[in-house]
Amino acid sequence: MAKNKERLQVETSVKDAQLIEFRRQQIINAAIVLFKEKGFHRATTREIAKVAGFSIGTLYEYVRTKEDVLYLLCDSIYNEVRQRLDSFPQYSGTVDELKEAIKQYFLLIDSMTDAFTIMYQESKSLSKEALHYVLNKELEMVALFQNILKNCSELGVLKLSEQELFLAANHIVIQGQSWAFRRWALHRHCTIDEFIEYQTNTFLCGIMRQE
Amino acid sequence: MAKNKERLQVETSVKDAQLIEFRRQQIINAAIVLFKEKGFHRATTREIAKVAGFSIGTLYEYVRTKEDVLYLLCDSIYNEVRQRLDSFPQYSGTVDELKEAIKQYFLLIDSMTDAFTIMYQESKSLSKEALHYVLNKELEMVALFQNILKNCSELGVLKLSEQELFLAANHIVIQGQSWAFRRWALHRHCTIDEFIEYQTNTFLCGIMRQE
Amino acid sequence: MAKNKERLQVETSVKDAQLIEFRRQQIINAAIVLFKEKGFHRATTREIAKVAGFSIGTLYEYVRTKEDVLYLLCDSIYNEVRQRLDSFPQYSGTVDELKEAIKQYFLLIDSMTDAFTIMYQESKSLSKEALHYVLNKELEMVALFQNILKNCSELGVLKLSEQELFLAANHIVIQGQSWAFRRWALHRHCTIDEFIEYQTNTFLCGIMRQE
Amino acid sequence: MAKNKERLQVETSVKDAQLIEFRRQQIINAAIVLFKEKGFHRATTREIAKVAGFSIGTLYEYVRTKEDVLYLLCDSIYNEVRQRLDSFPQYSGTVDELKEAIKQYFLLIDSMTDAFTIMYQESKSLSKEALHYVLNKELEMVALFQNILKNCSELGVLKLSEQELFLAANHIVIQGQSWAFRRWALHRHCTIDEFIEYQTNTFLCGIMRQE
C-alpha cells in the first residue's frame, strides 16, 4: 500500500510535541460533537474551544484556522482506518480475507458514524489544497480494497478487469459510508451485522457473476 | 406511488403565479451554480440574486430566507425524478422494467450531477421541518424502487424478504447518487453507460443469488 | 384664537379634492391602528396601504413619504380638538365654562386615546419642519386654555400672572394627555368621569390657592 | 419601598464584571446622546459604538441586541431615581418631607432631561417582557410617592382615599416628567426652581382642598 507521507503541516507556536498531540485530540473530539450537531459552518471556534475545555486563545495556539480543525478531523479518520486495516496478516488472496476486511471496515464506520458523516458532508469546505489531500486519502482507501480484490483476482477466485476492480472497490467504500450518512434510513431497518451480511453476500455474488 | 401532496409553502409577496414559477427557476439555476462552486454557506444571497439576474430585493420577493432557496432546489430535484419515473408504462414485474427504471434514474442523475451533489451535501442545512420533508421525499424515491422490486418478487422472478427489498432499493438509490457525489473518482474511470451496465449487472446477480 | 392658516401642503398627483380627502382619511385610520400596534417605525407602508384597503402604489398617490402619513395623522387630531372646543358659545369668563372646556377636552382624548398616544410618542419622528408645525399646533391648544383662564382671571375669579396662566394651561393639557399615554396605569384605577372630576377639582383648588 | 430584585439579565460574553459595568456606562452615555438626537430607530448600533469609543464588535460583547441598549438605559434611570430618593431620612409624615421628595425628584429629572425624554418616548420599542419590567419600575416610582402621601395622610395632615392617593402620586410623577418631555415649551417660560415652586404649591393646595 502506497504511503502518503506528506501529511499537510498545520503550524503551531507550541513546541511540546506531546502537548500538541493531546490538545489536538481534544479539539478533534470537540469538533466531532459540534460539527455533528450544527455542521461545520454553524459551529463556532469559540464553541469548539469551550467544549474542548480551554480558551479561544489556546485553540489558536494549536491550529491556524478553523479549517485546520476540519482537516485535522478528516486526517484522523483516515489514520484510524489505516490502522484498523493494517493490523491484518499479509493478504493471501482468499475470499475470507476479503470478507474480513469488509467487516472490519464496516464495523469501524459503525463505531465512528458521526466522524464519517461529518467528513462526508463537510470536506467540501476544505481549501482546494486540503481537499485534494483528503480526496487522495480517500482514493488510498479505495486502493486498499482494490488491492485485496486484485489478490483474489490473481489467485483465480475472481476474474476482474482493472475497471471492474476499481468499481468494485468503490462499491465497498460507498456502501460502508452509506451506513453512516444514511443512518436515518438504515438504522431502523437493520443492525450493523445484518447490514454487513447483506452487503457482503450481494457484493460477492455480484462480482462472481461471470463464473 | 404515494403522492406527497403537502408541499411546504414558500411564501411570496408577489401575486402573479407564473412569474413566481419563472423567477424561482432562475433562482434555482443560480443557486446550483453557486452552491456547487462554493457551497451553501459560502454563497451569498447577493451573489445568487446577481447570477439570477436581478437585485437582492427582488430575490426576497420570491423567497423568505436563504434556506428557502436550498429547499426550492431540493424540491425541484424530487419533482424531476418523479416526473421521469412516472412517465413509464404500468409496471408488469419483468426484470427488463427494473433495468429500465434503474437506467432512467441513473441517466437523470447524470444530467443533474451538480444539483444532486448539492442536495446531498447541503440538505443538512435545512431547518428541521424542511429537512424532514426532504428526507421523506427521499424515502419516497426508495419506496418507488422498492415497489418495482416487489412486483418482480411477486411474479416469481425474485424472492426477497421485506428487509431485503428495502436494502436493495436503498442500494440502487445510493449507487445512483454516488455517480454524482463521487464524480471526482468515478468519471475518469468510466462513462455513465459503463457505470449503468456495471451497476445493473452486479446488482441483479447480487439479488438473484438465492436461486 | 389665532388661526394657523399655513397648513403644510402634502402634495399629490391626484386632482379630485374629495377623493383626496377620502383616501387620506382611510390612510389615517389605517395608520392609527398600525402605529398603535407597532409604532411608526415598525409599521410598514405596505401594511398601511393594505389596511387602508388599496395598493402601495395608490398610497403614494396621496402621500409623498411615510412621514407624511404621520403628519396627516397629527394634523387631523388637532383639527378634531379645534372643532370640539370651537363649538362652544363665546367665553364669558365663568368657572363653569372652564370646567366644561376641560371636560370636553378630556372626553375627546378619551375617545381618541390611540391617536393621542401615537402623536405623543411618535411626533419626534417628523422632520424638523413638520415637527415645528405640530408643536405650534400644540402651543395653540395650550393658548386656547390660556385664553379661557385669562378670561376668568380678568373677571376677577382668578388672579394669575402671565407665567401662572401658561403653567396652568400646560397643566391641563398634560394631565389630559396623560389619560392617553398612561392608560396602562390609570384606566384600571378610575373611569374617565372620575378622572375628570378629580383633575378638575384639584386643579381649581390649586390655582385658587391665593384667595 | 418594595425592592424589585429580579433585574432582567442582559447576557455578556465578557467575564470581568467591573469592565462590564464600565463599558455599559459608556454605551448608555452614547445612547443618550444619539437617541436624543435621532430617536431609537434612526440611531444605528454602529453609531452607538463609535460614540462610545469602540468597535461594533465590542458593543456586541456587552449587549445582545440593540434593544438591550435601550433597556440598559431605562434601567439605569430607575436606579438613579431610587438612589436619589432612598438617600432620605425615614419618612415621618410631615408636609415638608413631601415637599423635599418632590423637589429632589424634579431636580433629578432636570439633571437628566435627555434620558427621561428618551425613556418616555422610546420605551414602547422594548420587547413585551422588558417593557413590562420597565413599567413595573415606573409603578414602583409612583408607589414611592404614594407611600409618602400615605404617611402624611395617616398623620392627619391629609385625608385621601386610596384612589386619590394613587392619582395624586401619578400627578407628581407626570408633572415631573413633563419638565423633560415638554422642555421645548416649559424651559423658556420658567426655571426649574420656579417650576418646582409652582407645582408644589398648586399640588398641595389641590390635595388639601377638602379641609
Add this chain to the structure above:
DNA sequence: TATGAATGAGCTTTCATTCAT
C-alpha cells in the same frame, strides 16, 4: 387613477482571528 414588481441603500448581528497581558 390604480397597481404591484423591482430596486438597493442601509440596518443589525455574527464570528474568525489577533495580541497584549
Add this chain to the structure above:
DNA sequence: TATGAATGAAAGCTCATTCAT
C-alpha cells in the same frame, strides 16, 4: 503557554420608494 477582550469585514434581510403598465 494560556487567556479573553477587541476587532471589523461580511452576511442576511427589510422596506420606503419608483415607474411601467
